[in-house]
Amino acid sequence: MQTLFINIKELVQVREKPMSFVGGKDMAILPTIKDAFLLVDNGLISDYGKMGDCPELKDVEVVDVSGKTVLPTWCDSHTHLVYAGTREAEFVDRINGLSYEEIAQRGGGILNSAKALQYISEEELYSQSKVRLEAIIRLGTGAVEIKSGYGLNLASELKMLRVIKRLNEDYALPIKATFLGAHAIPQEFKDNKNEYINILIDEMIPRVADENLADFIDVFCETGYFSVEDTDQILDIGTKYGLIPKIHVNQFTAIGGVQVGVKHNALSVDHLEEIRDQDIEALKQTKTMPVALPGCSYFLGIPYTPARKMIDSGLSLAIATDYNPGSAPSGNMNFIVSSACIKLKMTPEEAINAATINGAYAMGLEGQVGSITKGKLANFIVTKPISSYNFLPYSFGNHCIENVYLKGRVVE
Ligand code: NIG
Ligand code: FE
Numbered sequence: 001m002q003t004l005f006i007n008i009k010e011l012v013q014v015r016e017k018p019m020s021f022v023g024g025k026d027m028a029i030l031p032t033i034k035d036a037f038l039l040v041d042n043g044l045i046s047d048y049g050k051m052g053d054c055p056e057l058k059d060v061e062v063v064d065v066s067g068k069t070v071l072p073t074w075c076d077s078h079t080h081l082v083y084a085g086t087r088e089a090e091f092v093d094r095i096n097g098l099s100y101e102e103i104a105q106r107g108g109g110i111l112n113s114a115k116a117l118q119y120i121s122e123e124e125l126y127s128q129s130k131v132r133l134e135a136i137i138r139l140g141t142g143a144v145e146i147k148s149g150y151g152l153n154l155a156s157e158l159k160m161l162r163v164i165k166r167l168n169e170d171y172a173l174p175i176k177a178t179f180l181g182a183h184a185i186p187q188e189f190k191d192n193k194n195e196y197i198n199i200l201i202d203e204m205i206p207r208v209a210d211e212n213l214a215d216f217i218d219v220f221c222e223t224g225y226f227s228v229e230d231t232d233q234i235l236d237i238g239t240k241y242g243l244i245p246k247i248h249v250n251q252f253t254a255i256g257g258v259q260v261g262v263k264h265n266a267l268s269v270d271h272l273e274e275i276r277d278q279d280i281e282a283l284k285q286t287k288t289m290p291v292a293l294p295g296c297s298y299f300l301g302i303p304y305t306p307a308r309k310m311i312d313s314g315l316s317l318a319i320a321t322d323y324n325p326g327s328a329p330s331g332n333m334n335f336i337v338s339s340a341c342i343k344l345k346m347t348p349e350e351a352i353n354a355a356t357i358n359g360a361y362a363m364g365l366e367g368q369v370g371s372i373t374k375g376k377l378a379n380f381i382v383t384k385p386i387s388s389y390n391f392l393p394y395s396f397g398n399h400c401i402e403n404v405y406l407k408g409r410v411v412e
Helices: 024-028 088-095 100-105 110-119 122-138 154-170 193-210 228-240 257-263 277-283 294-300 307-312 333-342 348-355 357-361
Strands: 002-012 032-041 044-050 061-064 068-072 074-076 141-147 175-182 216-221 244-249 268-271 289-292 380-385 401-406
Touching (some): 024 348, 154 175, 154 193, 175 193, 193 228, 216 257, 244 257, 257 268, 277 307, 333 348
Parallel strands (some): 002 061
């Protein structure tokens, strides 16, 4: 089955040759074709070009998108969207003066979500999570990574990962799963962190790998959570079991998380609100993608990742939502793209690259999504009529999406 989209005002993020990611000065380049067509065959992008070169085809469904822009769907490479319940009481506590760290020290924060998750059935967890997944698809996300990490014991971590697996089977977008057993130290191990790490290493990682429930392994490498040495140890075992590291670093303190990530060839190091010159140096010439999460900075009122400095130093950058109940309860990538421009001082070209091709790379999906390239999935956004792609980040708080297509089919 072929579908031909004609009269596209501007076809954005067209990459003729497959590429892994863009970095440094190249992030400012966003190739487009004005007055374009796009041909979809069997769920894949099979051709595109200028309207003047549009092929005459029989038996093809034609969709006229005059005045509208087409771009690849957003690639959200960092979420925790499978969770139980919500945490708006902590939101109010923070307005009244408590910090995220203080709430966590009182046994709130991640441990609060872990408590809720222990008692919820797998079915109910699936039902709550699928509502969020469907909402982000309608907001233009066409590939997503989802973490465990609110289970913090074997049974509950497996429950989360099975829900992620089921979402991946039931929905048309690619979903990557990350095992984040090292997200917090459970209450019962608060004076005996090493015992929990031993359980992670001896029981949880082997079981997760055995059941093939995760692609990646994550650790919250942070003061008061898991140290650099803990992270090193956990990643060592994780990689032995075939899980690729993709870790939380430098959110509140810079303690060497970037370096331990690079040491283990992490696919990405995420957060980076607190970043030192030596951290930027450590990332140069590596294949580790730095990922900024401006929704978390916005919501918690913590510093924004210094994207300008990083890109001007030649680094690549991806942006993602961090969708979770504690530090970023929004999965809206349109807002993230706006925030990247407004708060991280990225240009629209840089922000769109960060949210598409670089986001795809940060979850190992650069061969399938992230650009308009022949052979990739036909996952794309058709905008409402807009004057230029600059309007996307400019119109913050609104989105300009008319339709989202996954594998060439419109999302109802
Ligand atoms: O990425 N920093 C660690 N994990 C999440 C927050 C989790 C939570 O508060 O529930 C984050 O910000
Ligand atoms: Fe996170």
